[in-house]
Amino acid sequence: xxxxxxxxxxxxxxxxxxxxFGVLALSRGETVNAAWLLTAAVCTYAVGYRFYSRFxxxxxxGLDDRRATPAERFNNGRDxxxxxxxxxxxxxxxxxxxxxxxxxxxxxxQFGFLPGTLWLVxxxxxxxxxxxxxxxxxxxxxxxxxxxQMAKEEVNPAxxxxxxxxxxxxxxILLAVLALIVxxxxxASPWGLFxxxxxxxxxxxxxxxxxxxxxxxxxxxxxxxxxxxxxxxxAGGWVADQPHIAPLFTHSATxxxxxxxxxGFIASVLPVWMLLCPRDYLSTFxxxxxxxxxxxxxxxxxxxxxxxxxTPFASLGEGPVFAGKLFPFAFITIACGAISGFHSxxxxxxxxxxxARESDARLIAYGGMLMESFVGVMAMIAACTLDPGVxxxxxxxxxxLAQASQVLGQAGFVVTPDFMRELAARMGETTLLAxxxxxxxxxxxxxxxxxxxxxxLGGGGRTLDALWYHFAIMFEALFILTTIDTGTRVxxxxxxxxxxxxxxxxxxxxxxxxxxxxxxxxxxxxxYFLYQGVVDPLGxxxxxxxxxxxxxxxxxxxxxxVGTTILVKMGxxxxxxxxxxxxxxxxxITMTAGWQKVFSADPRLGFLAHAASLAxxxxxxxxxxxxNDRLNTFVALLFMTVVTVLxxxxxxxxxxxxxxxxxxxxxxxxxxxxxxxxxx
Amino acid sequence: MCRRDMRxxxxxxxxxxKREMWLTRAARVVRRIIGAPDYxxxxxxxxxxxxxxxxxxxxxxxxxxxxxxxxxxxx
Numbered sequence: 001x002x003x004x005x006x007x008x009x010x011x012x013x014x015x016x017x018x019x020x021f022g023v024l025a026l027s028r029g030e031t032v033n034a035a036w037l038l039t040a041a042v043c044t045y046a047v048g049y050r051f052y053s054r055f056x057x058x059x060x061x062g063l064d065d066r067r068a069t070p071a072e073r074f075n076n077g078r079d080x081x082x083x084x085x086x087x088x089x090x091x092x093x094x095x096x097x098x099x100x101x102x103x104x105x106x107x108x109x110q111f112g113f114l115p116g117t118l119w120l121v122x123x124x125x126x127x128x129x130x131x132x133x134x135x136x137x138x139x140x141x142x143x144x145x146x147x148x149q150m151a152k153e154e155v156n157p158a159x160x161x162x163x164x165x166x167x168x169x170x171x172x173i174l175l176a177v178l179a180l181i182v183x184x185x186x187x188a189s190p191w192g193l194f195x196x197x198x199x200x201x202x203x204x205x206x207x208x209x210x211x212x213x214x215x216x217x218x219x220x221x222x223x224x225x226x227x228x229x230x231x232x233x234x235a236g237g238w239v240a241d242q243p244h245i246a247p248l249f250t251h252s253a254t255x256x257x258x259x260x261x262x263x264g265f266i267a268s269v270l271p272v273w274m275l276l277c278p279r280d281y282l283s284t285f286x287x288x289x290x291x292x293x294x295x296x297x298x299x300x301x302x303x304x305x306x307x308x309x310x311t312p313f314a315s316l317g318e319g320p321v322f323a324g325k326l327f328p329f330a331f332i333t334i335a336c337g338a339i340s341g342f343h344s345x346x347x348x349x350x351x352x353x354x355x356a357r358e359s360d361a362r363l364i365a366y367g368g369m370l371m372e373s374f375v376g377v378m379a380m381i382a383a384c385t386l387d388p389g390v391x392x393x394x395x396x397x398x399x400x401l402a403q404a405s406q407v408l409g410q411a412g413f414v415v416t417p418d419f420m421r422e423l424a425a426r427m428g429e430t431t432l433l434a435x436x437x438x439x440x441x442x443x444x445x446x447x448x449x450x451x452x453x454x455x456x457l458g459g460g461g462r463t464l465d466a467l468w469y470h471f472a473i474m475f476e477a478l479f480i481l482t483t484i485d486t487g488t489r490v491x492x493x494x495x496x497x498x499x500x501x502x503x504x505x506x507x508x509x510x511x512x513x514x515x516x517x518x519x520x521x522x523x524x525x526x527x528y529f530l531y532q533g534v535v536d537p538l539g540x541x542x543x544x545x546x547x548x549x550x551x552x553x554x555x556x557x558x559x560x561x562v563g564t565t566i567l568v569k570m571g572x573x574x575x576x577x578x579x580x581x582x583x584x585x586x587x588x589i590t591m592t593a594g595w596q597k598v599f600s601a602d603p604r605l606g607f608l609a610h611a612a613s614l615a616x617x618x619x620x621x622x623x624x625x626x627x628n629d630r631l632n633t634f635v636a637l638l639f640m641t642v643v644t645v646l647x648x649x650x651x652x653x654x655x656x657x658x659x660x661x662x663x664x665x666x667x668x669x670x671x672x673x674x675x676x677x678x679x680x
Numbered sequence: 681m682c683r684r685d686m687r688x689x690x691x692x693x694x695x696x697x698k699r700e701m702w703l704t705r706a707a708r709v710v711r712r713i714i715g716a717p718d719y720x721x722x723x724x725x726x727x728x729x730x731x732x733x734x735x736x737x738x739x740x741x742x743x744x745x746x747x748x749x750x751x752x753x754x755x
Contacts, residue, residue: 077725078740079747083712090713215741218716219707273745284714350715 010050017043024114024309031304034381037113038298041121041377045370048125053366056130060567060575061137063358068674070144071354080144082356085363091354092368094284095346096132097291099178099439099480100336100552101372105380106438106445107545108333109391110321112310113384115330117377123331123338124373127582129366131556132343134563134579136365139348140355141668147348151562151646153667154569159649163558164494166642167345170551171491172522173635174342175264176529177548178480180540181437183256183530185477190249191240191428191470193256196477197249198232199279200263206278222281229282233474237428237466253534260484261527268488268519276485283479290475294378294446297453307384307391312407320396320404321436322542323605324596328589332549337376339582341555343369357676382445383438389415390423390432394441397434397539403604428466436539443472491522532628535621543607543632546597550590550636554643557586561650568654569664576654587647594640598633607633717744 020040024032057063074080083091108116138154139145145153148167152160186192202225209221239245251259267275317325322333336342347365355361383391392401392413401408408414424432427444435441447468454464493509495518500507506514533540560583567576600606603613611629614622656662711718719737726733735743 075725075729077722078744081721081725084709087709087712091715094713094715211741211745215738216717216719218711218714222714271745272748273742277745277748281714281716288713 010047013043013046017047024117027309029308031306032113032309033302033304034298034385035302037117037305037377037381041117041374044121044125045374048129049367049370052125053129053133053362056133056366056578057359057362060572060578061134063137063361065357065359066674067358068672069140069355069357070352070669071356072674072676073669073672074143074353079350080353083354085356085360088351088354088360089364089368090288092346092351092364093371094287095350096340096343096368097287097372097375098336098483099181099476100340100342101376102379102442102476103181103438104334104336104549105376106383106442107321107395107541108330109307109380109383110311110319110395111314111326111330112308113305113380114309115314115326116334116380119331119334119338120373120376120380123334124369127585128337128339128343128373128556129369130578130582131339131341131559131563132347132369133361133365134567135344135347135559136352136355136361137358138563138566139352140358140361143669144352145348147344147559147562150348150566150667151558154562154565155646155650155653159562159646162642162646163562164498166551166555166558166639166646168491168494168498169635169638169642170341170555171487171494172525173529173544173548173551175484175487175491175526176533177541177544178483179257179260179264179526179530180533180544181439182477182480183253183260183534184435184437184539184541185439185443185473186251186256187253187435188250188431189429189473190246191236191466192473192477193249193251194239195232195236195470195474196481198235199229199282199474199478199481200275202228202232203275203278203282206281207274210278211273218281221278222285225278225282226285229286229474233467233471236470240428254531257527257531257534260530261523263481264484264488264526265519265523267485268492268522269515272489276482276489279478279485280482283482286475287479290472291375291378294382294449295374297449298378298381301449301452303381303385303449303452305381305384306386307388308411311388311413312411313404316407317602318404318407318604320392320400320408322545323602324546324593328593328596329546331589332546332553332593334376335549335552335556337373337379339553339556339586340372341552341557341559344555344559357674379442382442382449384445385448386441386445387415388413390420390444391441393420394432394434394444395436395438395541397436397537400538400542426465427469429469434539436541438541439473439476443469443476446472488519488522488526491525492518495521532631536625536628537621538604543628546593547632547635550594550597551639553586553590554639557583557590557643558646560586561646565650565653566666568657569666571664573654573658587643590643591640594636598636607636715748717741 017040020036020043023036024040069082071080071082075082105116105120135147138150142150148160148164151163186196206221206225209224210216210218214220239249313319314326317323322329351364355364392408393415420433423444424430427447432440432444447465450468451465492515496507496509496514499518505511508514529544533544536543560579564576564579564583567573567579596605598607601609603610607629611626614626657664708718708720717740719740722735722740723733
């Protein structure tokens with residue numbers, strides 16, 4: 001492009017984005033159209049990708065296409081395979097995007113649409129996408145090594161062990177909170193439970209098809225699976241109307257908890273081809289298709305946002321969805337979509353083994369994370385198109401709703417019981433009250449958007465609400481269950497590896513007593529937190545989601561620590577601010593949030609204050625609640641300590657290198673000239 | 681040499697050359713995106729590397745799934 005045309009184009013995009021932000025920020029009291037939110041986001045992503053990611057790729061990392069990547073050097077046609085960058089972009093995106101970017105923004109909508117959106121858009125450009133990019137770059141230069149291995153080699157062995165321990169604990173909290181979302185969506189919902197239960201035999205059939213009957217015929221098996229899945233969705237509506245069959249699929253949250261634990265255990269012990277892989281394929285198809293359709297549907301109907309830009313809970317800190325003020329809790333609640341530590345595991349896992357040339361990493365890591373942020377923005381739009389009264393009635397328990405009733409009433413965020421009953425009936429449910437966890441309210445938002453789009457296109461419109469609602473629930477539950485399968489399995493491998501240092505036999509992945517014991521331990525770990533969340537009078541999300549947010553952001557801090565260390569050792573200390581600035585921000589918000597969750601004097605916020613408020617209570621569950629508060633305190637303090645240790649060791653390493661007290665040894669794989677044609 | 685001349689193994693024309701149906705190509709792209717086994721790609725790799733395939737289709741699929749079970753999925 002001609003230089004002048006390029007300058008004009010990018011100036012235009014920047015001005016348009018700034019104008020959209022202006023409209024969002026200055027709107028007070030009137031309804032804003034989602035188009036402004038989309039414009040602000042897309043323009044920021046475009047400018048960030050065009051300028052900042054290019055700066056990172058060329059100046060900071062010095063990506064070099066003449067250097068052979070691990071995919072080229074170790075090409076085995078299986079896991080090390082040079083892959084087209086657009087194909088790998090899709091693969092990487094499917095691996096990083098899960099329930100997190102959908103649920104976090106929905107919960108953060110409690111503060112209004114503005115804080116969450118700003119954090120999603122600015123956080124990803126300067127933080128989340130940078131973290132993914134630096135991790136992929138570092139792993140790419142180290143034969144595809146994992147975060148733990150890089151921490152061990154580049155910082156020190158203690159940092160490696162600390163990072164590994166952090167990942168295991170974070171995995172347990174993550175699995176618990178995701179399982180809680182599914183339980184809250186499926187309790188007393190025969191339609192939802194029937195559809196999700198059907199995914200198990202469908203996945204088993206697919207597994208048998210592509211492994212035993214017609215090996216490798218994934219396309220056929222997936223097509224059959226997708227048709228059966230849609231059949232199960234429609235059949236669920238019929239099941240829910242049958243008085244003799246519906247009770248078989250109508251269960252309490254506690255019963256579902258035990259079912260989830262049983263499922264997680266079995267899925268992690270069975271061979272991967274049997275259940276895990278087929279479910280993963282189904283969920284990937286559904287994920288990519290639904291996200292594309294949702295984007296088109298939002299563009300077609302451009303819904304107005306009924307939630308205000310800022311709600312009173314942003315400054316009061318007494319929100320019924322979760323306690324705490326905008327700072328730091330908006331930044332903790334939205335982890336995935338803005339910055340997510342978990343991505344460092346994918347960016348140092350399968351993706352670096354498939355990159356054909358170094359410069360592809362820019363599109364795959366930075367661009368992939370921008371797309372995840374866009375998914376978060378769409379979730380925010382879907383949640384904010386709901387009537388605020390409906391949003392709060394769905395996302396809190398009656399107890400929490402009663403506590404916040406005065407503020408909700410003053411803000412006009414109220415809804416009548418009759419309206420909620422009518423809405424539930426339209427969605428094919430008996431009740432939508434107190435379905436905390438974000439997924440059901442997002443499903444109502446998505447159902448309304450899809451139903452609106454189909455009516456714009458001349459379709460059946462509102463009569464499809466119930467089907468769209470359960471489609472959205474299936475879409476979310478399917479990939480949450482995939483994360484539970486894979487997460488429990490990965491946790492099991494980690495536990496076996498750790499225990500193997502004490503008893504070597506334990507590390508053998510084919511030794512069944514070890515497999516069963518370690519899977520059982522991982523399931524018991526997340527199952528305990530899940531059960532605690534299910535029986536929590538305030539709904540569980542209130543305490544578990546902030547713990548998850550803190551742990552996920554702290555894992556991002558670990559990744560950024562390793563990234564900064566590598567930049568310093570590479571002699572790029574003058575550019576270390578690209579990772580150090582997001583690191584400082586993350587440490588500030590996570591430590592503040594962690595401190596407040598533990599030590600705040602407000603019983604709705606602080607674990608210890610909540611435990612103290614229950615002392616001497618006649619509530620028969622008081623002893624258990626007090627124990628849980630203390631356990632949550634321990635977990636939060638453990639995360640904070642782990643990261644403090646890692647930061648101190650990293651700071652020491654940086655100081656030693658920068659003051660020339662220690663020779664910087666970078667553990668990069670040796671340079672090998674690529675055999676592919678290159679050149680610019 | 682120009683970037684557009686760069687050939688990657690996965691993009692190289694197969695034995696059918698340009699006659700390869702777009703549907704087959706699309707199916708291969710989808711396989712890669714969802715992370716499914718692709719025995720044809722393995723055979724091509726063996727041809728390009730100049731050695732005979734050591735794995736039959738069943739063994740390849742079995743090993744592929746085994747490696748995949750260790751990967752993490754995100755939240």
